[in-house]
Amino acid sequence: MGDELRIGLGHDTHRIESGGPLRLGGIDIEFDGHLVGHSDADVLLHAITDALLGAAGLGDIGELYPDTDPQNQGRDSADMLGRANQIVSRERWTIVNLDCVVLAERPKILPYRNSIQQRIGKILEIPPERIGLKGKTGEQSGDVGQGRIIQAICNCLLRRPAA
Numbered sequence: 685m686g687d688e689l690r691i692g693l694g695h696d697t698h699r700i701e702s703g704g705p706l707r708l709g710g711i712d713i714e715f716d717g718h719l720v721g722h723s724d725a726d727v728l729l730h731a732i733t734d735a736l737l738g739a740a741g742l743g744d745i746g747e748l749y750p751d752t753d754p755q756n757q758g759r760d761s762a763d764m765l766g767r768a769n770q771i772v773s774r775e776r777w778t779i780v781n782l783d784c785v786v787l788a789e790r791p792k793i794l795p796y797r798n799s800i801q802q803r804i805g806k807i808l809e810i811p812p813e814r815i816g817l818k819g820k821t822g823e824q825s826g827d828v829g830q831g832r833i834i835q836a837i838c839n840c841l842l843r844r845p846a847a
């Protein structure tokens with residue numbers, strides 16, 4: 685039998701408040717706003733974490749890191765993603781690729797794409813070419829378009845050898 689393949693989907697939303705920098709995709713971007721949440725509110729890393737866990741059938745980020753736990757206050761999302769990746773790897777899964785969309789009116793994602801891909805590749809120990817990343821605006825419409833929130837979506841494909 686061939687390899688087993690599983691697809692996962694992650695989605696997340698965080699609110700913007702004034703004052704930078706913006707932590708997104710594991711890097712700090714010079715910007716006049718930042719995302720608010722119980723952890724460091726890195727919306728992209730949260731979506732990726734959920735996509736990974738979802739593909740492997742291992743629950744979600746909220747189960748792994750409950751926002752009722754004071755230990756998760758201000759937590760580095762790169763650490764959360766790294767640990768989720770370890771859990772997924774333990775079940776012999778490897779990442780084929782990720783494809784992500786960041787929905788943000790500002791800032792533009794393209795100038796940071798390379799740095800974010802490098803950073804996520806490092807966290808997940810995969811080549812950055814396996815990480816797709818696109819930015820989309822809200823066309824001035826809705827909460828994204830009004831600059832009140834940033835959202836992220838991630839698809840992830842996992843593979844493991846047949847047992």
Ligand code: MG
Pocket residue numbers: 696697698721725726727730
């Ligand atoms: Mg989140």
